[in-house]
Structures are given as structure tokens and as C-alpha cells.
Amino acid sequence: MTDRLYLRDTTLLSFAATVISVHDTRVELDQTAFYATSGGQPHDTGHITWESGAASVIDVLTIEGKVFHTLAGLIPEVGTEIHGEIDPDRRKSMMRTHTAMHILCGVMWRDWRRVVTGGSMDALSGRMDFEIEQIPEGFAQEIERLCNAEIKADRPVEVSFLSRDNAVLDRDLIRTKNNLVPESVTEIRVVDIVGLDRQADGGTHVSSTSQVGRIEIIKTESKGKGFKRVRFVLHDN
Secondary structure, three states: OEEEEOOOOOOOEEEEEEEEEEOOOOOEOOOOEOOOOOOEEEOOOEEEEOOEEEEEEEEEEEOOOOOEEEEEEEEOOOOEEEEEEEOOOHHHHHHHHHHOOOOHHHHHOOOOOOOOEEEEEEEEEEEEEEEOOOOOOOOHHHHHHHHHHHHOOOEEEEEEEEHHHHOOHHHHHHEEOOOOOOOOOEEEEEEEEEEEEEEEEEEEEEEEEOOOOOEEEEEOOOOOOOOEEEEEEEEOO
């Protein structure tokens, strides 16, 4: 199994690894700092180099528990020692956006006790769905105000790990309507926006809320009876 280095250090942008399998244009490494698409967060991009070649990493995905890097360019052989470099701008944008989603989730839980029913994100934009019967007048403006107040509060974002047995006892760690953590996962990664939001999560995040920037709620819409969608974008200030 590939050691996912980003789970412990999201600031890691370069690393060394060894190719352990090759399938057409996809390579599996013994360890990686490239984030693999999951939980609504898209993959990292970047490149890998080795003594006799180089390739761009254009996709990273998990197949049957294994992390595969889709390459454009030369394909290294099994056993090749490579050096990986993450695109820093894309990683930073994804980190900011994912933390923004947790801020939004935290505000909705704290002030309205609403759980997330779905969501997705891209660089500096995202959407989250909640169980809400009716959106009151001024709702978007109020959410935006509350989220930006949490950004200005400069809350630290901390990562820790719990055994699955201990984690499942804390219902607040799972903020989605359905538990999306696979049964095969024995250790739960917990992302804690201290004082606001603490939940199981495998994504990349900034180290404090002030690094998110400014949230703008651009649209709220109905997605069926009892379900509402909140769309947002991020600005630098």
C-alpha cells in the first residue's frame, strides 16, 4: 500500500519514492505526496523526474486501495527511483477551499444543527448541500458574514489520528448524513478547526483559518424537498 505522505504533512511539496507497479500510463509508488481524488476534493498535479526521464502527473486516483498516478510523458519502469514535485499553486488553492468548506460546515452545524448531504470543490470554489426545509430571507448574507468572522478569528487547524473504535463513538466526527469512511480504514484522521469544527477527514487543509481568504456566497438553491445547496467562491482578501 502506498504511504500517503500528505495525511501527515500537507505542506510537503517534494518527495522521493520508488515505482512499485506500472499499468499503461499509470504508476504506483511506495509513497506519495500527491493527493488522490476523494471526498469531493480533486487530485494534485505536478511532475516526476528520474535519472533518464520526466513526466507530468495529470491525475491521481485510488483503485482497490492502491494509489495510481496517471502520467503524460515517459513512463518509468518498476524499481525506478523518482523525485516528485507538487504544483504549489493548485495545492494551496485546494487547501484553502477545503478548509473553507469545513468552516461552512461548522457554522451550519453550530448555528442550525444541519448535516451535510453532499458537496464538491474545485480550486477556490465549491458547493455544499444541507438538509434545510426553507431558506429564510437574508440566509446567504448571514452565512457569509459568519464564515468570514471565523476566518478573521484566525483559528488554528490541527490534524490528529484516532483508532476507528474510538472515533465511531464520537458522532460529531462524521458531519455527513452518511458515514463515508470505508470499513477497511482502521485509523481515522481528524481535522480540527479549533473551537468551531472537528470531523473525520482525509483532505488537505491550511494551518489556520486566516489563510483561507474571504468567502463569498454566490448562490443558494433548492435541490428537492428539504435539501438546499450553498455555492461559494474564495477571494484573496
